[in-house]
Amino acid sequence: MLGCVHRSKHLIAGLALAVGFAAPVGAEPPRRVVSINLCTDHMALLLADPEQIVSLSNLASDTHSSVMAEEAAAYPMNHGLAEEVFLQKPDLVLAGQYTARATTSLLQRLDIPVAVFAPAYSLDDVRANLRAMGEALGQGPRAEAMIARFDADLAALRADPTPMETRPRAALYYANGYSSGKDTLAGQILEASGFRNATAEAGLTSGGFLPLEVLILENPDLIVRGARYPGASRSEEILAHPALRQLGGEVSREILADRDWICGTPHVLTVIAALRAARHELEAGK
Amino acid sequence: MSTRYAILMAGLAAVVAVLFVASLLIGPAAIGLGDSLAALFRGEGEMVTLVMREVRLPRAILGVLVGAALGLSGAAMQGLLRNPLAEPGLIGTSASAALGAVISIQTGLSVAFVWALPAAALLGALISVGLILLLAGSRGTTLTIILAGIGISALAGALTSLVLNLSPNPFAASEIMFWMMGSLADRSMVHVGIAAPLIVLGGLITLSRARALDALTLGEDAAASMGVNIRALRLWLIVGTAALVGAATAVAGAIGFVGLVVPHLLRRAVGARPARLLPASALGGGAVVLAADIAVRLIAPDRDLKLGVLTAIVGAPFFLHLILRTRRDAA
Secondary structure, three states: OOOOOHHHHHHHHHHHHHHHHHOOOOOOOOOOOOOOOHHHHHHHHHHHHHHHHHEEEEEHHHOOOOHHHHHOOOOEEEEEEOOHHHEEEEOOEEEEEEOHHHHHHHHHHHHOOOOEEEOOOOHHHHHHHHHHEEEEEOHHHHHEEEEEEHHHHHHHHHHOOHHHHOOEEEEEEEEEHHEOOOOOOOHHHHHHOOOEEEHOOOOOOEEEEEOHHHHHHHHEEEEEOOOOOOOOHHHHHHHHHHHHHOHHHHHOOOOOOHHHHHOOOOOOHHHHHHHHHHHHHHHHHH | OHHHHHHHHHHHHHHHHHHHHHHHEEEEEEEEHHHHHHHOOOOOOHHHHHHHHHHHHHHHHHHHHHHHHHHHHHHHHHHHHHHHOOOOOOOOHHHHHHHHHHHHHOOOOHHOOOHHHHHHHHHHHHHHHHHHEEEEEOOOOOOHHHHHHHHHHHHHHHHHHHHHHHHOOOOOHHHHHHHOOEEEEEOHHHHHHHHHHHHHHHHHHHOOOOOHHHHHHOHHHHHHHHOOOOOHHHHHHHHHHHHHHHHHHHHHHOOHHHHHHHHHHOOOOOOOOOHHHHHHHHHHHHHHHHHHHHHHHHOOOOOOOOHHHHHHHHHHHHHHHHHHHHHHHHH
């Protein structure tokens, strides 16, 4: 899990520091929030009052990347540039850990509080991020309610009498032969939907390159392929490789788009549900 | 045909065969040596067979084809331009072929029409060779040919980057490297099907002009007096090399220096006769690209190290050495 417990603790501490600087505990919640990262966009949309949000990143309303494009379209967009963000006079900026470092440090030097969120690498991270976001936005109770609902729904989806050994094996396969082992959000989603992770069984624990021939020898029951983007690329050609198509024919399908996996929000429950349905279909077909 | 030449050709063929088998045996999946070769000929349905036939075999076949195309086109260009530094990578033919390929992919033409990809790459190669002849003239000096090549390479490379940067596909921009450096990773029989016919056609065209190229080494006038139609020869060789470079680049990206190094290494052994140099360079090119493709898989198994990186590390110092030698000869 990202090698990771203390790393995320460290981040939450950093976050508390950043937010604490501008808004000590019990103080007014932020009223002018600017988010410059797709995943913080989603969490802000879920947790903030609409009037708290000044702008969201341009990716939030892009239907290819965002599962909340419709909701996000109601807000002005920014392009994550320090200058434009500064001019919007935010009292809190939400950024991702991998948002351009130069931008976040410049904003901090201009005395704008920046809350930095790490990507979710697990279902636990989803909860932790929601909680941290709730605190940052002054929406703690709303976040706790959402986490409780998330846990209940997740438990219901997970409930399954099928023992582990007899569960079908699935592998996630994306452009450039990228796959996800069990120590990833996608891997945990796969496991929660009742699949064994063939990638993990091939020895890849985190996310990374899984050679096509290794995937073939694993011979999974289901390959969840990344959806293809418009235009064309050599990177995606591997998803249409003749060998993949011969691998049991029926098992390769495009169930979900990449945007469903990018961010760790309660939206992952719909992904788990979709994969679960695919598993039932697979088991019925056997 | 001298016995020495026959021995050379047999030796080269043997090296290609050995490297071809080695290429089949190398891969990230741990399959026993005997197992993997047996699986090639066994029945359907087995996963090992699938790996061997659909993943490793096309890669090895493309290694031979692409290498042969590059070696052959290098030898042909050096004969045509009568210049030892002419090479598809150096004078911008590969870069222009890559531009053609990228345009056909990004416009969706290659999806609508399977032959659009190699055809566009061929067209790009054709235009660049035509431009070189236009800019440098048929008796161009080394300097004008290389300078024209630098200009064409730079322009084609920039336009390739532009097209890929403007693509709506998030992966496209990261593939600039592939088109400029070349790779055989994750190619399939589909790519063999696309490249093979054109490479065979270009190879036949080029090899059929070998005797005329022999005559051309004596000078244009002497060749003409021996009944060689210089204009037709030039046209055929341009079309032949464009087909070779276009097809190779369309599936494997631009791989430099193979066409430079291979003919040079073999020239003395074949007695500097194009008729002999052409087939020898085809075999030599196949061996070099197969070896490079084996090396990239051994050096960095999970990184997709680009083929052009290796060929340039070996080829560029060689090129510099040739420049020195050309200068010394001129002095």
